[in-house]
Amino acid sequence: SYVLTQPPSVSVAPGQTARITCGGNNIGSKSVHWYQQKPGQAPVLVVYDDSDRPSGIPERFSGSNSGNTATLTISRVKAGDEADYYCQVWDSSSDHPNWVFGGGTKLTVL
Amino acid sequence: QITLKESGPTLVKPTQTLTLTCTFSGFSLSTSGVGVGWIRQPPGKALEWLALIYWNDDKRYSPSLKSRLTITKDTSKNQVVLTMTNMDPVDTATYYCTHRPSSGWYVQYWGQGTLVTVSS
Numbered sequence: 001s002y003v004l005t006q007p008p009s010v011s012v013a014p015g016q017t018a019r020i021t022c023g024g025n026n027i028g029s030k031s032v033h034w035y036q037q038k039p040g041q042a043p044v045l046v047v048y049d050d051s052d053r054p055s056g057i058p059e060r061f062s063g064s065n066s067g068n069t070a071t072l073t074i075s076r077v078k079a080g081d082e083a084d085y086y087c088q089v090w091d092s093s094s095d096h097p098n099w100v101f102g103g104g105t106k107l108t109v110l
Numbered sequence: 111q112i113t114l115k116e117s118g119p120t121l122v123k124p125t126q127t128l129t130l131t132c133t134f135s136g137f138s139l140s141t142s143g144v145g146v147g148w149i150r151q152p153p154g155k156a157l158e159w160l161a162l163i164y165w166n167d168d169k170r171y172s173p174s175l176k177s178r179l180t181i182t183k184d185t186s187k188n189q190v191v192l193t194m195t196n197m198d199p200v201d202t203a204t205y206y207c208t209h210r211p212s213s214g215w216y217v218q219y220w221g222q223g224t225l226v227t228v229s230s
């Protein structure tokens with residue numbers, strides 16, 4: 001089955017840029033989606049199809065995807081961006097297509 | 111405005127069957143391409159996809175849980191039901207109902223989630 005690998009944690013100072021990676025075999029050939037989850041809340045979609053933003057998501061959130069790594073970039077980080085972030089793909093390459101999530105990355109704003 | 115809400119038991123005993131209902135509004139499950147699914151999250155752990163049902167009644171299941179899951183829809187009631195058999199304490203999790211848009215392989219909207227505890 002397809003595996004997505006995320007770093008458990010990323011720390012960044014306010015105003016700096018945070019980069020959260022999502023690794024997978026030839027992930028560049030898939031569409032990657034990113035969710036933000038704050039404590040006690042349901043996840044929220046922040047980037048879809050590698051680099052598109054849903055309505056209402058700040059331009060500070062951006063995504064890229066190439067080769068074996070997809071990246072969520074958060075510019076000018078704010079305290080309110082502190083949350084868990086999950087990447088997700090639709091894996092249609094196996095006999096049993098399914099939705100796959102990464103293990104999540106906790107973003108800490110110092 | 112699209113909303114989804116989960117309902118069902120908060121506590122089930124080991125070996126019992128869990129039945130969760132998702133009641134949604136703001137869209138129709140008759141619209142081509144639309145899907146409603148379920149994702150769970152054990153306390154302190156990552157998200158895990160469970161199942162998805164499409165507007166045309168096509169169904170997809172997590173390969174690792176397929177033998178225990180059944181997903182159905184009642185379009186007239188705007189409801190989707192998930193059943194999971196042979197519950198175990200490791201199935202303790204928050205279960206989310208989710209909306210898949212007609213043109214994407216992602217979750218566009220989430221329910222608030224419902225915590226299900228499996229314990230005798």
